[in-house]
Amino acid sequence: MLIGIRDMAKLFAISVVCCCAVFVCALFMNYNIDIGAVKDEITTPMGMVIYDAVVATGKVVVGVSGGCLAATTVVLLIFYVKNYIDSHGKELGILKALGYSDMRVAGHFWVFGISVFIGTGVGYAGAMGYMPNFYEAQNGEGLFPDIDPEFHLGLAFCMIVLPTVFFMLLSVFYAFFKLKSPVLGLLKESRNVKIKKGKFDDKDLPFLSDLKRNTLKSRKSLVFFVGFSAFCFSAMTQMSMSMNELASDTFSWMIISIGLILAFMTLLMSLTSVVKGNGKTIAMMKVFGYSRRECSGSVLDGYRPVTYIGFIIGTAYQYFLLKIMVDIVFADYEDMPDYSFDFKALAISLVTFIAAYEIILYIFGRKLDRQSVKSIMLE
Amino acid sequence: MIEAREITKFYGQGESRFQVLKNISLTIEDGSFTVILGTSGSGKSTLLNTISALERPDGGNIFYDGEDITALSDSELTRLRRDRIGFIFQQYYLLPNMNVMQNVKMGADLVKPAGNKDYREIIEAVGLGEKLKKYPGELSGGEQQRVSVARALAKKPKILFLDEPTGALDEETGRQVLDYICALQNEYDFTVVMVTHNQNIAEMADTVIKMNSGKISEIYTNDTRKNAYEIGW
Numbered sequence: 001m002l003i004g005i006r007d008m009a010k011l012f013a014i015s016v017v018c019c020c021a022v023f024v025c026a027l028f029m030n031y032n033i034d035i036g037a038v039k040d041e042i043t044t045p046m047g048m049v050i051y052d053a054v055v056a057t058g059k060v061v062v063g064v065s066g067g068c069l070a071a072t073t074v075v076l077l078i079f080y081v082k083n084y085i086d087s088h089g090k091e092l093g094i095l096k097a098l099g100y101s102d103m104r105v106a107g108h109f110w111v112f113g114i115s116v117f118i119g120t121g122v123g124y125a126g127a128m129g130y131m132p133n134f135y136e137a138q139n140g141e142g143l144f145p146d147i148d149p150e151f152h153l154g155l156a157f158c159m160i161v162l163p164t165v166f167f168m169l170l171s172v173f174y175a176f177f178k179l180k181s182p183v184l185g186l187l188k189e190s191r192n193v194k195i196k197k198g199k200f201d202d203k204d205l206p207f208l209s210d211l212k213r214n215t216l217k218s219r220k221s222l223v224f225f226v227g228f229s230a231f232c233f234s235a236m237t238q239m240s241m242s243m244n245e246l247a248s249d250t251f252s253w254m255i256i257s258i259g260l261i262l263a264f265m266t267l268l269m270s271l272t273s274v275v276k277g278n279g280k281t282i283a284m285m286k287v288f289g290y291s292r293r294e295c296s297g298s299v300l301d302g303y304r305p306v307t308y309i310g311f312i313i314g315t316a317y318q319y320f321l322l323k324i325m326v327d328i329v330f331a332d333y334e335d336m337p338d339y340s341f342d343f344k345a346l347a348i349s350l351v352t353f354i355a356a357y358e359i360i361l362y363i364f365g366r367k368l369d370r371q372s373v374k375s376i377m378l379e
Numbered sequence: 380m381i382e383a384r385e386i387t388k389f390y391g392q393g394e395s396r397f398q399v400l401k402n403i404s405l406t407i408e409d410g411s412f413t414v415i416l417g418t419s420g421s422g423k424s425t426l427l428n429t430i431s432a433l434e435r436p437d438g439g440n441i442f443y444d445g446e447d448i449t450a451l452s453d454s455e456l457t458r459l460r461r462d463r464i465g466f467i468f469q470q471y472y473l474l475p476n477m478n479v480m481q482n483v484k485m486g487a488d489l490v491k492p493a494g495n496k497d498y499r500e501i502i503e504a505v506g507l508g509e510k511l512k513k514y515p516g517e518l519s520g521g522e523q524q525r526v527s528v529a530r531a532l533a534k535k536p537k538i539l540f541l542d543e544p545t546g547a548l549d550e551e552t553g554r555q556v557l558d559y560i561c562a563l564q565n566e567y568d569f570t571v572v573m574v575t576h577n578q579n580i581a582e583m584a585d586t587v588i589k590m591n592s593g594k595i596s597e598i599y600t601n602d603t604r605k606n607a608y609e610i611g612w
Contacts, residue, residue, distance in 0.1 A: 207484040210477060218476045284472050287433065288534065289461025289489055291454070374434065 011115035013269040014076050018119025019126070020258045021069030022159045026127035027134050028058035029159075033152055034135075038145045047143040054138060057325065064321065070163075072228065072266075073116065074170065079221045081109060081171055083273065085178045085186075092179065093186030106176035113168030120160045137251060208294060211281070212302040219277060225270040226303045227310035233263035233353050234314025235321075241345035242322055267357075271364045274299060282371045296365035307357060315346060380444060381407040381538070381570075383430055387438035388422075399425045400436070401593040407586070409537075412564065412571045412604065414581045417590035423574045424542055426590065430572070431464055431540040432456045461489050465536030465569070467560075469543040471523045473515040479526050480511045487533035498533040504566075505529045505559050521552030525559060532563055539564075541573040545580070550612045557583065557607035579611040 131149035236259020240252040326339040388400035417423040428434040487498035505525040545553035589597040
């Protein structure tokens with residue numbers, strides 16, 4: 001097989017994102033299906049109002065969370081396939097030179113979809129296991145008839161099989177598209193570097209500023225992921241804390257857990273790629289006598305503003321999402337408490353984020369320190 | 380002056396451990412052109428890496444103007460490389476997503492005061508004045524090596540270490556690169572220490588150190604140095 005187990009292990013982030021997406025979607029969709037079956041048994045006007053609000057909430061959560069996480073998985077998968085082709089250009093180029101067709105080589109990339117299968121499978125199983133608690137929390141005020149979670153084969157198919165097949169096909173066709181480049185383009189590493197000349201190329205900036213800018217410019221997908229991780233952290237932690245009066249503790253914990261897992265998985269995956277992708281640059285800078293601070297700073301510091309932008313967007317996103325939920329979805333519910341921006345949650349989230357992010361940057365800075373010129377000479 | 384005394388270096392561990400450098404002692408005079416000559420596996424590149432402070436020896440001492448650099452910390456070695464040493468490698472190791480000017484500034488920005496523009500002169504001197512905005516992928520092998528020469532010299536090193544600088548180049552381009560290095564040495568008066576397996580290139584040096592199986596087998600000086608177009612290939 002062309003792609004080994006070690007390569008598969010790197011797709012852990014995809015499994016985690018899929019797991020979170022399916023866990024959330026399966027909970028709400030299963031509940032909506034089950035509660036829909038007993039809708040006729042809800043007799044009180046307040047019960048009907050809450051029923052409509054709960055169903056609408058489910059749809060919003062599934063649409064927003066599922067949609068965002070599915071889009072993230074698409075970007076992640078494309079990123080991994082592209083990364084694999086870039087870093088294995090020589091092997092793939094040799095296969096093409098030997099006469100293997102693009103489709104035959106690309107066909108092996110179906111295994112990338114296994115990460116989706118594992119993630120969705122675990123997510124669905126987790127959702128099934130957690131469902132009794134979730135059902136109880138959803139009916140905290142006893143306005144609905146008691147219902148037990150039912151297993152819906154169609155839902156399982158849509159949550160596990162369809163995404164797996166879709167992402168397997170996506171991997172194969174994207175790899176096919178990437179492999180259409182000429183054999184020499186794959187064999188020669190320097191040809192893999194896309195040159196995009198920008199307006200700053202003519203400016204006589206200091207080397208470290210140029211490097212910082214080029215590091216960001218050359219790997220835009222990583223910029224997205226770093227920003228996304230800050231977005232997840234900000235949105236999910238603040239949402240969880242702001243929801244104290246709006247939802248159950250279980251719901252808050254679920255949101256904060258998913259947010260933290262997503263944020264850290266994405267950040268760790270991105271920074272690992274940053275370190276790996278800049279190893280040669282750092283090694284050469286060390287040879288020339290650049291200090292540790294200059295080496296790690298030139299590669300990692302550029303991402304700091306990106307994280308703060310992600311954090312700000314996350315803050316705005318969670319505020320407007322909760323505002324919409326309270327003002328529109330639960331508009332008819334009389335006991336709904338007022339919702340206003342939670343500055344305490346913002347402060348806690350921001351301080352925690354800065355501390356966590358700086359510690360992670362420090363650890364990855366130390367990782368960059370360990371790059372030696374010997375290692376690049378041996379390649 | 381660089382002085383190495385009884386340098387030893389091992390690679391590997393356990394049963395696969397082997398000695399690459401066996402009690403090497405040598406002296407390199409300021410402003411000289413020294414060639415370390417040897418076949419593949421003779422330990423010449425390891426010797427270069429060790430005396431240039433890229434790798435620490437397992438035994439022995441290396442002195443730069445009387446200062447024992449084997450006793451320096453990592454940050455002090457970084458400072459030493461920053462202030463005094465330039466490197467040119469066989470594989471160039473240019474930064475692929477930065478153009479000629481930006482690659483050369485990697486060396487130039489280490490020279491104080493910051494923001495010096497002398498690097499443009501060096502780019503001109505290696506014949507790449509018209510290709511400032513070109514990226515490594517858009518240059519030939521010879522041009523890339525000339526960029527790495529300019530990058531190394533832009534930091535105004537006192538010692539220039541070269542590891543098989545013509546190893547990946549054809550004859551004509553190889554001669555051209557060597558000629559640039561000699562011309563720039565005459566102009567800037569730095570010390571050159573070059574590793575090569577090419578016996579002919581040794582004729583360009585003041586001093587030749589021949590390596591064999593981790594030991595110095597011979598050290599000799601050339602009465603007259605040939606230029607890059609006088610040597611065989």
